[in-house]
Structures are given as C-alpha cells and as structure tokens.
Amino acid sequence: MCQSVSIRHFQQIYPNEPELCRIESLTPAVDWQTIHSNHRGENAFDFLDVGSVKRPLSFKPLRSPMLLSGDEIIRQLGDKLVIDPFDPEQINPNSYDLSLHDELLVYEEVVIDAATPNRYRRLEIPSEGFTLQPGQLYLGRTAEYTETRGFVPMIQGRSSFDRLGLYINPGGSLGDVGYCGTWTLGMHCVQPVRIYPKMKICQIYYMTLQGQVQDYCSDKYQNSRDIQPSLIYRELGGDERDDQLELNFGELLHGNTR
Ligand SMILES: O=c1ccn([C@H]2C[C@H](O)[C@@H](COP(=O)(O)OP(=O)(O)OP(=O)(O)O)O2)c(=O)[nH]1
The missing domain is CATH 2.70.40.10 (Deoxyuridine triphosphatase (dUTPase))
Structure with missing residues (x-):
C-alpha cells in the first residue's frame, strides 16, 4: 500500500537533514523508481509526494558530497x-x-x-x-x-x-x-x-x-x-x-x- 506524506513529516523523520528535501528534488525520478522497486514491501509507510513523483522513505539516500560555491x-x-x-x-x-x-x-x-x-x-x-x-x-x-x-x-x-x-x-x-x-x-x-x-x-x-x-x-x-x-x-x-x-x-x- 502506498501512503503519501508531507514534506513536514519528511523533515520530522530526518530532523538533522533540513536540506534533504531540496536536494532530493534534484534527484532524477527514475532513480527513485528503481530504488522503490528494490525496496518494495519493506515499509508500507514509505512514500513522499513531491509534485507528481512518489519517493520512498524506506530508503535513506546517500547524498553526494558537495562543494560550497x-x-x-x-x-x-x-x-x-x-x-x-x-x-x-x-x-x-x-x-x-x-x-x-x-x-x-x-x-x-x-x-x-x-x-x-x-x-x-x-x-x-x-x-x-x-x-x-x-x-x-x-x-x-x-x-x-x-x-x-x-x-x-x-x-x-x-x-x-x-x-x-x-x-x-x-x-x-x-x-x-x-x-x-x-x-x-x-x-x-x-x-x-x-x-x-x-x-x-x-x-x-x-x-x-x-x-x-x-x-x-x-x-x-x-x-x-x-x-x-x-x-x-x-x-x-x-x-x-x-x-x-x-x-x-x-x-x-x-x-x-x-
Ligand atoms: O594542514 C593542516 C591540517 C589540519 N589543520 C588543523 C585543522 C584540523 O581540524 C586540525 C587537526 O588536523 P588533523 O585531524 O589532521 O590532525 P591529527 O594529527 O589527526 O590530530 P587530532 O588527533 O587532533 O585529530 O588541525 C591544520 O592546521 N593544518
């Protein structure tokens, strides 16, 4: 079963990752679909709606290190x-x-x-x-x-x-x-x-x-x-x-x- 959660809820789950939502929205949707299919069924309460793209919460993505401009x-x-x-x-x-x-x-x-x-x-x-x-x-x-x-x-x-x-x-x-x-x-x-x-x-x-x-x-x-x-x-x-x-x-x- 898929359940949508808000960005606010997402931030509660990752309180120390205030930047994560912003960074995630840059991640191509196709990667998330693949991750989702690999982790299907792991967690029923596992989706975040950002625009039209559903993203799984059961998988915590690793961010690429970035350099400050x-x-x-x-x-x-x-x-x-x-x-x-x-x-x-x-x-x-x-x-x-x-x-x-x-x-x-x-x-x-x-x-x-x-x-x-x-x-x-x-x-x-x-x-x-x-x-x-x-x-x-x-x-x-x-x-x-x-x-x-x-x-x-x-x-x-x-x-x-x-x-x-x-x-x-x-x-x-x-x-x-x-x-x-x-x-x-x-x-x-x-x-x-x-x-x-x-x-x-x-x-x-x-x-x-x-x-x-x-x-x-x-x-x-x-x-x-x-x-x-x-x-x-x-x-x-x-x-x-x-x-x-x-x-x-x-x-x-x-x-x-x-
Ligand atoms: O070329 C350098 C590299 C580091 N530092 C400063 C910043 C760094 O946070 C601190 C400790 O560096 P590092 O962790 O490399 O030292 P260590 O020999 O491992 O000592 P410690 O056991 O205190 O970590 O020294 C310098 O002043 N010059």
Whole structure:
C-alpha cells in the first residue's frame, strides 16, 4: 500500500537533514523508481509526494558530497563559517584564498623524532622576502583565523606555487568539522624560492557532510593561534614534561629577542 506524506513529516523523520528535501528534488525520478522497486514491501509507510513523483522513505539516500560555491561561502559567513579577517577580493568560484603570516618555524634536530617533542626555531619573513631552501621543512601559518561548523573545511595549496616547485600541504589537508584556529602549513621546495608575507598561499574550501557529527575538540590543535608543530608525540608516549623547546639563536648570541 502506498501512503503519501508531507514534506513536514519528511523533515520530522530526518530532523538533522533540513536540506534533504531540496536536494532530493534534484534527484532524477527514475532513480527513485528503481530504488522503490528494490525496496518494495519493506515499509508500507514509505512514500513522499513531491509534485507528481512518489519517493520512498524506506530508503535513506546517500547524498553526494558537495562543494560550497564562493557565493555560498559568503552567505554562510557569521553563521556556520568565520574567516577573520575576511576580504571579498579573496573569494574564488568555489574557495577562499588564505594568506601567509610573516613567520616560519624550522625544526632544529638532526633527526625529527615523532615520539618526542622536537626543538624548533622561529624565522621572520621580512617584507623584502625570504628564500626557502630545498631539503628543509618549513612550517608556516595562515594569517586568517577560521571557524567551521556543519561543513568539512579543507585547504589546498595554490597551483601557482606548485608551478614554482613550492609545495604547500601537498595533496591538500583535511580539516575537522568544528575546527577553530589559524591553519598550520607544511612547505618545502625543489629549488630555492623566495616567498613574501601576506601572499595568498592556499585556499580553503568546504564540503557538505552526511550523518551525525561531533565538533572537533582535540586538545592538540583546536584553537591554534600560532604555528603549531606536530604534537603526535603525545600519542606515542612522548614526555609531556619535556616542552617543545623554542630555540631563539638571536637572543642567545646577541641578547636580542629576535
Ligand atoms: O594542514 C593542516 C591540517 C589540519 N589543520 C588543523 C585543522 C584540523 O581540524 C586540525 C587537526 O588536523 P588533523 O585531524 O589532521 O590532525 P591529527 O594529527 O589527526 O590530530 P587530532 O588527533 O587532533 O585529530 O588541525 C591544520 O592546521 N593544518
């Protein structure tokens, strides 16, 4: 037996899927007919009338992940998304360009050990630029602070830098729903390459999400406001009392703070 239900009822069944009705109406009817024939008899109370098309409720469709457009990113600002500072000039068709802060960190270890806190040195990127050297990992960070709720934030280096042999988070980086903070960037190059503070270094983009989710609340990287070296040693039994030591050679040699 077929029974029609209203969109309101549908929303009661899927309270956390307010977008689903809208998205479903984009799904070709023929798919739903096929799904229905495969699930016939599973649930008598199983149809939704949208226009002339009957759709089964007994089958919960998987939504394809979608990317927010630039317009949608702007529309979500102040609600689910925070990008601070925000400049409309940095919006792309489906992402937002993030800029490089004026500091870098390099590890000062012969062997970087995943199981212990590693010492590091802080470098400033002056306005006239700083030359990165091959064979060295540099950690930088975005100048922008972001917050993301209800979407999956991801960052990706800009292809303009790939074309210079400068790799920023190669392959892109997956953020967590609920992440709040600036983004730490891993950079390396194949030839010496000169970089500048404030240059638009990578882009952030946002994917939709299916299913229930708990916001990221890790004690490692949540609320980062500085370049954050790896804290993986915490999982590998590294000694928490052994601080991740910042080496400041300027101060050691000349009594300067930088
Ligand atoms: O290149 C990146 C990738 C991620 N993040 C931020 C956003 C992300 O939500 C958070 C944690 O990243 P990830 O989950 O990859 O870190 P993890 O090593 O798995 O740590 P945790 O155990 O806290 O999840 O760090 C960055 O700042 N830079």
